[in-house]
Amino acid sequence: MAFLTEPDPERGVALPVVPGISRIVANNPSLMTYHGTNTYLIEADDGFVVLDPGPDDDGHLKDVLTATRGQVSAILLSHTHSDHLGATAALKARTGAATYAFHLSADPAFLPDILLRDGDTVAGMTALHTPGHASDHLCFARPDGIVFSADHVMSWSSSIVSPPGGDMAAYVASLRLMLSRDDRLYLPGHGPPLPNPKPYVEDLLDHRLRREEAILRTLRDGPCTTWDLVDRLYSKTHPWLRRAAERNVVAHLLKLQTEGLVSPDGERCRTRERLSCSCED
Known part of the structure; x- marks a missing residue:
């Protein structure tokens, strides 16, 4: 971005x-x-x-x-x-x-x-x-x-x-x-x-959709927690920024769960194909 x-x-x-x-x-x-x-x-x-x-x-x-x-x-x-x-x-x-x-x-x-x-x-x-x-x-x-x-x-x-x-x-x-x-x-x-905000908004939307696909790809490799996903997909190191990233991951997972693509499995979640990553706090 x-x-x-x-x-x-x-x-x-x-x-x-x-x-x-x-x-x-x-x-x-x-x-x-x-x-x-x-x-x-x-x-x-x-x-x-x-x-x-x-x-x-x-x-x-x-x-x-x-x-x-x-x-x-x-x-x-x-x-x-x-x-x-x-x-x-x-x-x-x-x-x-x-x-x-x-x-x-x-x-x-x-x-x-x-x-x-x-x-x-x-x-x-x-x-x-x-x-x-x-x-x-x-x-x-x-x-x-x-x-x-x-x-x-x-x-x-x-x-x-x-x-x-x-x-x-x-x-x-x-x-x-x-x-x-x-x-x-x-x-x-x-x-x-x-x-000229439209190209910028297009980038924002594309960024979210690409992040969503990256989450799904990671979950297809096996179950993980929200913090596992933060560690694998984000480069942020500051505690506040890591917390913000974790909240965004939770939001993505809840969306994917509603769409039937992800299921919770204890503290982890999984894709429907492999199922396991925490969609809750």
Whole structure:
């Protein structure tokens, strides 16, 4: 995969992306979040639409309030992972803006003011339900071909798909949904903008399918655990990255099990031909 990189962005300020859209990059860099979570500020007639308020961090909240002058007309959430959801309640309390998110929240503690379903329109954008990374994940598509792709498609890395909230079959289907569209620019939840996204999404899908075939080939040689598969198929050595790889393997195995190609056998799983690898934690 040819991922994109960018220099460490300036902190605490709204960085222009395209006319009418800027981002503030939260100061939560990590192996999982790149330089940090992108909070997008979208100009509207009655203030700003804030998409993904970011982590629960007083400094980041202050930066968002300063950049918008507190004039927030709506708060949109792509999904309820903490690095996107964390500042939502505080931003709502400070601005009175209504929150919009998928109608089936993956976080039982969060209930949006406005429940969105696939195809609903908000702030002139169409909500696209794109589960896979998270069951409640939404992308937001503008009529001008710009899509806020959040964590479904990121420019700097592929997405982790970690069951039970993550679902590899749903992720693959959501990638195919994006490929059926003709969008010109993705604005992801982490990392820089992604122009001409279709070839990149094709590569993401091909990467997942090739990984799936590699898992099946390995299992045809005999039973193995999820960690056996990580050791054989991944080169990652950092503990966090190995854990992320293991979660992706689990997601692949559950998809293959649903498709009748793999069966669990104690702590291992096997193909239907030879059967044995752990499809569960």
